[in-house]
Amino acid sequence: MMGNENSQLSGLEVEEKAVEITDFWSQYQATIKDSCRYFSLKGDGSVSVFKGQAALGPLWAVSTPLEKFSNNLLKYRHPCIVRYISAWQQRSTLHLATEYVQPLSQVLTAQTPLQKCIGLNNILRALVFLHEQGGMSHNNVSVSAIYVTGDGQWKLGGLQYLCPFTELTSAYLKHARIHRYDKAVDPNEDSCELNSKIDQYGFAVLVEDVYKNNKDDEVPHLREFKRYCQELLQHRDPAHRPNLPIVLQHNFFNHEFITIYKFLNFLPLKTEEEKCQFFSNILENLKCYDEETVAKQLGGLLLSRLTMLDQTARKNVIPYILKPKNDRSQNEKNTGFFRLEIFKEHVKPRLMQLFGVRDSQIRFLLLSHFSKFVHVFSHDELSQHILPELLLGIKDTDDNLVSATLICLSELVPILGASTVIGGQRSKFFTDGRPNSKTTSDKLYEKETFPAKIPLRDLPCSEDTFNLDGIEQPVYMETFIERPSPVGGESIDDEILESAANKANSEEDWSDWDNTNHKLVLVESEDVNGLIPNTEHEQIHLNGSSMNASNNPLTKISSARSSLLQKAALEAKKNIVDISELDIKNQKIDSRKKSNEDFDFFADMKPVIEKPTVVDVAQNDLIQNFTSKLNFVPESHEDENEGWGESWND
Template sequence: MMGNDTSQLNGLEIEEKAIDVTDFWSHYQATIKDSCRYFSLKCDGSVSVFKGQAALGPLWAVSSPLEKFSNNLLKYRHPCIIRYITAWQQKSTYHLATEFVQPLSYVLSSQTPLQICIGLNNILRALVFLHEQAGMSHNNVSISAIYVTGDGQWKLGGLQYLCLFSELIPGYLKQARIHRYDKAVDPNEDSYEITTKVDQYAFAALVEDVFKGRNDEEVPHLKEFKKYCRDCLQHNEPDRRPDLAEVLQHSFFNHEFISIYKFLNFLPLKSDEEKSEFFSNILDSLKCYDEETVAKQLGGLLLSRLTMLDPTARKDVIPYILKPKNERLQNTEQLGFFSLSVYKEHVKSRIMQLFAVRDNQIRMLLLTHFATFVHVFSHEELSLHILPELLLGIKDIDDNLVAATLICLSELVPILGADTVIGGKRSKLFTDGRPNSKTNLTTGKPQDDLLFLSKKSLRDYHCSEDVYENSSINTSEYEKTIVLNERPSPVGGESVDEEVVLMKCNKNNLADSEDDWSDWDNTNRQLTIASNNTETHLDKEESANSKESSISTTTYILDTASRTTILQKAALEAKKNIVDISELDIKNQKPENKRTREEIDFFADMMPVIEKPTVVNIAHRDISQDFSSKLNFIPDQELDENEGWGENWNE
């Protein structure tokens, strides 16, 4: 007995309804939250949980069938045997958690003949491992003992009858026969002296069951293999039945498609020359087969770690596997291998798993081809799975990895928006200063923007899922209230004492026509200054007409705080009348006659408000003194140096 109540996986949620019920256990689907993603192809932590209780019978005196099944899974590990995760006892119920699998009987009708051929190859390899490496007999080979993983791989289960060949006696088989598959049991089993060939007979029955109703011409050498199973594996004399290792040498398990599958499975055992030749021609060979079968059976192997690290595969295979086929591409561009629908169904989940791999070479390969497959993912998948992995990559010490990651983040901005990609609050800090004459009349967008958007074709691809809203921030609301420290305005800005100016972005200014731009010769422009209940209007036209005559200036004596407030309002008022700084360029001004330029004082509205100084009697000075320079001022030596400053500076 393994484990106890505390052995249960953290965050495990088991579905209430069982997907399969047998004599010994019930099979449930479950999910482990915040767990390793490799439990499930879908990266959602899906696992399978088997629940069983004690059973009656001489074989289960020591342990229950599920407990024996669990112990054998833990002891005998093989790629073609169900992967064990953990087991625990909860009250009187025993629990076994494995990788995500479902019974073969549920999916057999949807399996293609090539998939069945590969599946039988996997089961045969598992049986050979048990026979030759472990010295064990399975004794329960049938459809009910076979499970299928999320990526379509057949896995051997049903190890509750597993025993050593030395223990495989007629009495043991008789005790187990009540729950074994009748068709897989030799009728003359009790009379045989040799009992070590029961798995051969059962495997032949399995071949007949899985190919029932199938055309023998759909798989090379299928007809010959069926005859071989009846004549050899189910021979009346057990000693003449071949070992299962010999069955693997049959032509049925060595045609082109399954040879490719075997090569990818045993890639570490191949030489560099063999791998280079294999990957140079593999895509041409796979084009002859159904692409869905190729994606389901070979997709995981083509994107395995060993394949992605091979130099030839990185150049001749991986770019076409990662890139989905799109009919909109130009003829000059190379098409991908899988169609978009097949890619989404079988390849996309693999890529999501690869983004969780902490390997520099694999991550760089994904980043290099990121723009070719990013449109395949939904907004939710990009936000919850891909984006967090990319944000992790920008913290790496490898500069090349960080640079490639930042490029990929820029690809996500047109899809998810900058709020999701970079986070935080944003506001409009830049305006478009180009003349409106460059605006496209059809779309209303500047032509340069259209050129940029044409390069970003991610929006052109169809996404079957709805847009995933990752942020609940109302952009328009915080744009209204954002506080920004700005450079002082040219008009009265020198008097602003480090105060905060609240900015509102007027988007309508960008849509105004060129005729609405304010010019230097605007004679109707007024500067309104309000202080308490007093308003002063300085009309530039009146100021220009009276310039040659006497200029009368009214001076207001205001305190420092009031003057600062008035100048701030004047600065903001002047800023509103400026659409863009380029309008101040003299090259953008409208032509006007010379006479008008001489009559108008352009700086009349910038005349400073000067406080009238205190009148001080100064001794008579010689008028013949040279006043040619404004700086040529020599104070009277007889005057007190403190007189006229309004305060005693010596205190």
């Protein structure tokens, strides 16, 4: 359950359940809506809010512990110190908003030995900054003063005891001792004249607490560094304790993994030759380490702006970081570096942040590899975070950026649907013109319809064809078209009819009116079987020479049939005096022909009307006459319509 707070941060919602409660404040997790999304790895505006009240003691007479903590965070800014966002007073409670962090004590057991090594390196760098650049002593180095960000980076906090070295006296340490970590307090602190080496003793205790459950061989040079801390950093005489910059030079903070981490952190200070050599071999060097550790500690640095803008990194590193894989194999080429599970947990949140960066080079790089990682996002993440950023890209003035964005939008259509990606109302303008498209799939249709390029003569047909013995068959392209195509087929028929009309010399040459579509006549004989043209005047081309069809013996076989068809056509033409007689309205109906050929569907509905007659006959005659009328069958010589009273055929 969350409540809306009246604060300087607009849209801040703070959770009611506290994450940690100390002597000075309570820590809560919160979210800033409609604001910057870079406070946390999750990219949802998560922040941390500390609420504190007044405390008793001589150190807090001027300001409360949380107020001193807030002022020191605002004054001393460093990548390894908790980032300050805002602070405000609400009634009697002070509120401090920082980047999203968790207490180290809550996540220490989940940290790997290499993560702990890098974390200690960050804390040591922060202490060096306070000592060397700020001239300040922390005085509270312990697990309780360290926080972990969303991407696994250790940050130094607990700055409420921070003071300059000039004010660091035995009295000050005595007043602060009541709330300090007892194990980190030097037993000889009161008797020592030199109090500037308090943090060295506390850092040695921190190393012991962090690695108390780990073996010495899990991290390179860990056993040596533990001995170094006991003998030098916890020396009875503070004068023999080395300065913190010297501690950074120990081999424990300079093995290969730490060297890679430091190089990425100080990338702007490196030369082009150093960066080229570094990014050419970095992936091979990281394959020997745990993937989750690499993702937590180096994932953000490998996808930082400086790394993504480097030419060597864009070629040798970024394509493999942005491509997840299911199984990791060192012999496999052109595969991703992180497994899919680790990619979703650690790399995906970074990608969501990068899509909000208004840098054309970074956007181009993300778009070029979009198809590799688009499947790792959920439906809501794509529709609510990625899609709005892509839609913003198509409005840019850079044509290349718009073109690349449109390609990525096409990747989202199968996932989100065209209505979500394009928006607006859509209509169906195209139809599927394939035959049997509803029941036949694409591949099956192509396989069955176009199995191979088969010659026309080898295709199966509905009728048997016969080759002429010893005679080369002519090819009639038009005659094989029984039905013209939907578009342009009418012109083919017109050309054929026009050619036939030009060859006709008299009225008798016209073909039958009732059989206008036949082009070939199949003729069977004892000697010759084949396809014979239907007209006597058509030229048959054989072996490059032409001869009249009337001289061809094949034509004589079908002359009898052709003459009968022509006579029937002439008789039909002679009976038609006027063209208007072809109209169905003007046609005359032969009642006799209709009665004989057409079936009368209303025969059973014709009424039988008889006039009543009074006849005195016997009962048997009446029954016989009544039965005979019901079973009336006209004689053969009588007209069947006689006796109905009127003619239904008139």
